[in-house]
Amino acid sequence: MVAIVDYGVGNLFSLKSSMDMIGAEVTVTADPDLIRSADRILLPGVGAFEDAANKLRVTGLDLVVVEEAKRGKPLLGICLGMQMLFEKSFEYGEHRGLGLIRGEVRPIASKIPQGLKIPHIGWNALQFKGESPLFRYIKNGDCVYFVHSYAAMSCDDAVIAVADYGAPLTAAVADGNVFGCQFHPEKSGNVGLQILRAFVEYPTHA
């Protein structure tokens, strides 16, 4: 069973529906025991980093997610959920993340040429940086759907794909059993569904 962590941030209807579509057994939950008993974990998120990180901390689910990930349970963070995997974010101040992947989250404005619209919103091509089990059903150059104004930086070791927006932006990361997608696989058509399918099929040892 896949647990989608429900900590009161954003709308999980499409993510749940996309998991149903690929035939995954899925539960949307804030129950620590259910998350512990799940085979794998999806950490979603939209909105502001500080607000989301606080909500996750208040529920105590941050500790559960970190514990389970460190036990080797496959974890996929999506959009803001991916940004929270990092050590810290500089979105309106400096805020601590879950620290599961080395690196930090900074405004994309600090990286891209002036004149490009922010947020980076729309369909953009994935450029693979090495192989990843997450990409076993898709190919280099496939397009996925992005909506973000901040991106993970100083995390080169973990980057498995970038998207070109005047400069390469971190699109997906992996460190062992911990994965993150800056884009929205649940809004990326069949390519997105195939990424979720690959995550669901990733072997779990926890």
Next chain:
Amino acid sequence: MITKRIIPCLDVKDGRVVKGVNFEGLSDVSSPVALAKYYSDCGADELVFYDITASAEGRRLFTDILCDVAKTIFIPLTVGGGINTVDDFDRVLKCGADKVSVNSGAIRNPQLIYDAAKRYGDQCVVISADVKRVDGVFRVFAKGGRENTGMEAISWIRHCVDLGADEVVLNSIDTDGVKNGFDLEMLAAVCDAVDVPVIASGGAGSVNDFVTLFSTLPKVDAGLAASVFHFGEIMIPDLKRSLADHGIPMRL
């Protein structure tokens, strides 16, 4: 680089997709879920659902259909029509919509844009404007294009963007239904005035109209159309391939 988007628009009334010419004389086309699935399969980059129902019962039916659509297809969905309050945003976002477009609701109460953007994020709020030339001036029309508000369109759109709208759908009433090309003059004026994505609507009649749109106005992000897609006059895979052949960035 971000690709240009091709967006079919589905006007929904009493659970069915309809499309009018110049916003009048509506005719039934097809089932929203079936049509949405069809478009997603043939490469539409996003779908717009426009609720043109007036009754509360029709509104419930629309919301149910939206949920069915969002369970079936997994591309961005924008919803418009009958959006007058932040609760209306809530109602459609819960059903899987990603963006909500406001039109007459924002004309009545511009604060709606600010309130919704604050609560759900700027990227969620789309300003849709029906614009027509009156004595050489671009004017904003309300109520599905029937009522001249007297407001000058470019300053209205800029004001909406300042309030937090992160995307503009520009419907030219002058070119809508005429199938003789997008309103390039009107679009250029809007593109010059705002720095958020602009979606061109009204006037698409052929593949070439889209080629002209994106090559003439590189700042336009997307082209939206309804009947030419619904009646198969333009096939989306052919359209996207042709645009890519002309060097326009496309998701193929």
